[in-house]
Amino acid sequence: MSRTGARLDAKKVNSELFTLTYGALVTQLLKDYENVEDVNKQLERMGYNMGIRLIEDFLARTGSGRCYDFRDTAEKIQSGFKIFLGITPTITNWSPAGDAFSLCFETNPLTEFVELPDHCLNLKYCNILTGVLRGACEMVQMEVASWFLQDQLKNDSVTEIRVKFVKRLEDAIPAGED
Amino acid sequence: MTSITISAVRPRTSILDKSLSKGKSEVSLSCYALLFSELVQYCQNRVYTVPELQNKLAEMGAEVGHRMTDLLVMREKSGKREVKLLSVLLFIKSTVWKSLFGREADKLEHANDDDRTYYIIEKEALVNKFVSVPKDKGSLNCASFTAGIVEAILSDCGFPAKVTAHWHKGTTYMVKFDHAVITRDKQLEDR
Numbered sequence: 001m002s003r004t005g006a007r008l009d010a011k012k013v014n015s016e017l018f019t020l021t022y023g024a025l026v027t028q029l030l031k032d033y034e035n036v037e038d039v040n041k042q043l044e045r046m047g048y049n050m051g052i053r054l055i056e057d058f059l060a061r062t063g064s065g066r067c068y069d070f071r072d073t074a075e076k077i078q079s080g081f082k083i084f085l086g087i088t089p090t091i092t093n094w095s096p097a098g099d100a101f102s103l104c105f106e107t108n109p110l111t112e113f114v115e116l117p118d119h120c121l122n123l124k125y126c127n128i129l130t131g132v133l134r135g136a137c138e139m140v141q142m143e144v145a146s147w148f149l150q151d152q153l154k155n156d157s158v159t160e161i162r163v164k165f166v167k168r169l170e171d172a173i174p175a176g177e178d
Numbered sequence: 179m180t181s182i183t184i185s186a187v188r189p190r191t192s193i194l195d196k197s198l199s200k201g202k203s204e205v206s207l208s209c210y211a212l213l214f215s216e217l218v219q220y221c222q223n224r225v226y227t228v229p230e231l232q233n234k235l236a237e238m239g240a241e242v243g244h245r246m247t248d249l250l251v252m253r254e255k256s257g258k259r260e261v262k263l264l265s266v267l268l269f270i271k272s273t274v275w276k277s278l279f280g281r282e283a284d285k286l287e288h289a290n291d292d293d294r295t296y297y298i299i300e301k302e303a304l305v306n307k308f309v310s311v312p313k314d315k316g317s318l319n320c321a322s323f324t325a326g327i328v329e330a331i332l333s334d335c336g337f338p339a340k341v342t343a344h345w346h347k348g349t350t351y352m353v354k355f356d357h358a359v360i361t362r363d364k365q366l367e368d369r
Contacts, residue, residue: 011206011207011208012204012205012206012207012280013204013205013206013207013210013279013280013304014201014203014204014277014278014279014280015203015204015205016199016201016246016249016277016278017210017242017278017279018205018209018210018213020241020242020245020246021210021213021214021217021238021242022213023241023242023245024217024238024239024241024242025213025216025217025220025238027241028220028237028238028241029220032224042220046216046220049212049216049219050209050212050213050215050216053212054208054209054212057206057208083206084205084206084208084209085205085206085209086203086204086205086206109203109205112199113193113245114193115192115193118185128213
């Protein structure tokens with residue numbers, strides 16, 4: 001491991017603080033919006049904002065280069081979860097075309113202490129994750145879509161996020177830098 | 179025979195059947211900082227002034243605080259609660275701070291001129307680590323979130339107080355207890 005890697009790795013926070021802070025945020029959103037669908041959207045948007053910045057941190061820590069194929073991307077996403085949330089989702093259910101896969105979570109720090117009340121069954125509690133994936137991949141010229149197939153909070157045995165490759169984004173020059 | 183649905187979710191194992199986590203797992207600081215940043219931005223978009231923003235942050239902190247109280251009392255104190263004012267402050271300075279932020283708060287002080295007021299001082303507040311306060315919002319301290327946590331814990335422990343965050347020696351949390359709390363504590367001492 002490189003010297004810088006070790007230095008950066010030291011910065012950790014207790015996952016309960018993270019869990020409860022996220023919980024407070026979701027609770028607040030549920031209070032502020034009447035519609036659960038709007039809460040899902042807002043969580044995704046927040047995740048997107050986090051993702052576009054988190055990817056830099058990922059690249060700085062891992063020093064990883066371009067992905068060769070989408071399988072490569074899947075592994076990097078998996079290692080991202082390890083670095084940032086300390087969990088390793090399994091990669092499964094590849095589509096025959098190799099453009100979609102599932103991430104399965106046995107445990108998830110976001111949902112520790114969480115129970116969904118009946119009126120929140122449409123809530124995608126962890127929807128922030130799909131936003132993070134979209135934001136992070138967009139910054140490395142990939143458009144991906146992701147959604148929940150299973151959710152432990154809704155009594156499924158695992159939480160499964162489906163991730164699908166949409167297209168490669170062409171290099172866009174930031175405004176004012178031509 | 180058709181059954182009557184009472185709850186849409188069939189409980190597999192309730193959350194209370196699981197054993198209590200030990201609280202040792204960690205996530206990366208950047209991840210937390212970005213989440214906190216989203217939280218602050220969200221609050222900021224819904225208010226007009228700095229005090230309003232701080233109140234909003236404190237409200238959300240309180241959500242965290244209420245949950246921490248039970249968790250820590252169960253896990254760290256085996257269900258025993260503090261009844262003395264000083265012990266409850268020390269509980270916050272050490273136990274609460276250690277579990278939330280990985281280390282004790284730097285200092286706990288008693289105001290010279292007011293027996294209701296205590297200060298918890300932290301040189302570098304975790305939530306402020308990556309926050310740069312814009313010039314036009316000089317007094318804003320996002321550690322109001324932490325102040326909200328502390329206030330909720332104190333009130334859940336039966337020591338209602340007002341807690342605010344200030345820029346002083348890093349971040350200082352000013353804890354101002356209700357009169358009743360001080361009176362009760364004096365009575366305890368006299369016995």
